Amino acid sequence: MTLQKRWKAPAFTPPQALAVGFALLILIGTVLLALPVSHAPGQRVALSDAFFMATSAVCVTGLAVVDVSTTFSTFGEIVILLLVQAGGLGIMSLSAMMFLLTGRRIGLQERLMMQEALGFFSIAGVVRLTRTIITATLAVEAVGAALLFLRFRAYYPTGQALYFGIFHAVTAFNNAGFDLTSHSLRLFQRDPAVLLVIAGLILMGGMGFVVLQDMWRQIRWERFSLQTKLVLVVTGLLVGAATLLVLALEYANPATLGALPFPEKLLNAFFTAVTFRTAGFESIPTASMAHAALLVAMVLMFIGGSPGGTGGGIRTTTFAVIFLAVRSTVRGAADIQAMGRRLPRELLDRAIAIAAMALAVIIVAGGLLLVTERHLVAEPGNPFTVADVLFESTSAFTTMGLSTGVTPHLSLPGRLLLTLTMYVGRIGPLTAAVALAQRRRERVHIDYPEERVMIG
Numbered sequence: 001m002t003l004q005k006r007w008k009a010p011a012f013t014p015p016q017a018l019a020v021g022f023a024l025l026i027l028i029g030t031v032l033l034a035l036p037v038s039h040a041p042g043q044r045v046a047l048s049d050a051f052f053m054a055t056s057a058v059c060v061t062g063l064a065v066v067d068v069s070t071t072f073s074t075f076g077e078i079v080i081l082l083l084v085q086a087g088g089l090g091i092m093s094l095s096a097m098m099f100l101l102t103g104r105r106i107g108l109q110e111r112l113m114m115q116e117a118l119g120f121f122s123i124a125g126v127v128r129l130t131r132t133i134i135t136a137t138l139a140v141e142a143v144g145a146a147l148l149f150l151r152f153r154a155y156y157p158t159g160q161a162l163y164f165g166i167f168h169a170v171t172a173f174n175n176a177g178f179d180l181t182s183h184s185l186r187l188f189q190r191d192p193a194v195l196l197v198i199a200g201l202i203l204m205g206g207m208g209f210v211v212l213q214d215m216w217r218q219i220r221w222e223r224f225s226l227q228t229k230l231v232l233v234v235t236g237l238l239v240g241a242a243t244l245l246v247l248a249l250e251y252a253n254p255a256t257l258g259a260l261p262f263p264e265k266l267l268n269a270f271f272t273a274v275t276f277r278t279a280g281f282e283s284i285p286t287a288s289m290a291h292a293a294l295l296v297a298m299v300l301m302f303i304g305g306s307p308g309g310t311g312g313g314i315r316t317t318t319f320a321v322i323f324l325a326v327r328s329t330v331r332g333a334a335d336i337q338a339m340g341r342r343l344p345r346e347l348l349d350r351a352i353a354i355a356a357m358a359l360a361v362i363i364v365a366g367g368l369l370l371v372t373e374r375h376l377v378a379e380p381g382n383p384f385t386v387a388d389v390l391f392e393s394t395s396a397f398t399t400m401g402l403s404t405g406v407t408p409h410l411s412l413p414g415r416l417l418l419t420l421t422m423y424v425g426r427i428g429p430l431t432a433a434v435a436l437a438q439r440r441r442e443r444v445h446i447d448y449p450e451e452r453v454m455i456g
Helices: 014-034 049-058 073-088 091-101 108-118 126-152 158-173 192-207 209-218 226-250 263-274 291-303 316-331 345-372 372-379 386-397 410-425 431-436
Strands: 336-338 342-343
Touching: 014 073, 014 410, 049 073, 049 410, 073 126, 073 158, 108 291, 126 158, 126 192, 158 192, 192 209, 192 226, 209 226, 226 263, 226 291, 226 316, 291 316, 291 345, 291 386, 316 336, 316 345, 336 345, 336 431, 342 345, 342 386, 345 372, 345 386, 345 410, 372 386, 386 410
Parallel strands: none
Antiparallel strands: 336 342
16 A cells, blocks of 8 residues: 555546636646747737737637737737637647547547537537548638638738738637737728638638538538528528618718728628627727617627637527527417427527526626726716727627727726636636536435416
8 A cells, every 4th residue: 555645637527627628728828928939029918918818819709908910929929829729629629639649549538528518419429520620620711811812912922911811811710800900800891802701711610510511511401400500590690680780870980881882881791790790800990880880799799609619609599599489489389499390498498598697797797897997987088988898898708809999998907807708708608607516426306396486
């Protein structure tokens, strides 16, 4: 019998492993971005700023307290790019890639974690799906980078055009929104080639890998799974409605769409509708938009992308399940039906829990920001309003990344609060709660007496 006990790593549940994995990745990114080699000549990045930027990159948000193109060196920009790629692929996808490259066997625990990370229904085929995700991601980003490179050559030297093409293709597909121009994509608001390629990458990344795989394999609509159909219908309706709303609300605004001819108004309204859903790029200045347009943005970013994708928010399928349940209740139907299928009631329970927790996080984060940053709103002559602060908290949680200009002016407590909000938004409110509360013990099942309460 040995006197010393062998140290054993703590056993994590899948949600806890995801939360810890993202936290460790943020920590590594913070250290790298705080190194002098990551800073542009004459620039110095505080540790708190490095922590914020690393979190924003890993959580594929795009909010920034410093300008990426002028503050960081090429090394620092590449670190941000790799953090975005790692955050978009997910911790378990990266782990699976390392296992596959080194020839290690992927055990049951790893498969369960990958299932949790991907939102897959079972562990069957999860390794094959993960391999497909990695391959497809790199292939789509490569095509996007090539298309952007060909267009960027009209604006930049060849080497810079290639670098810009790769950087923006990766950040667009991962719905991150980081750019190297200091003005997002406002420089290209009259260039349909750039905006449409970026919009295509955003949509593909946000729809989810399972949906893309289903579309690739089945091709025909009637063969698509219900999830694919719901994602495509909800995405199309949201983007279409938002395009018309942005066009109507900003049509005469001289600071946004007002000075553009109608074809370019329509192009930028469409691009804005796409990026509102969690991407963080802008072709027209967000800070100059009407409050009604910002409300549209908050609704879209709250819904966000789709399960298994790189977008944030409560997800399109969550919104669809709640909408279908409301429709069934109004019609007096006993079941939740969609496209000839019946949805189980536990899906509604989970959807309501996710939406309620997301709304709670946004309200609490926004309320705390109004306390920590009251000087931004209360001081006479300050351009920021309560709506701007609430927009910022929503953008952080949904990992959308657009800003009305509040983020660079946040105090240290405000920045830390927004950092935590981005982290919770990336791993998901339900996963975060389960990761904190879940224990490895058997639960005693108790049936309590039923009693009704009045509703409404």
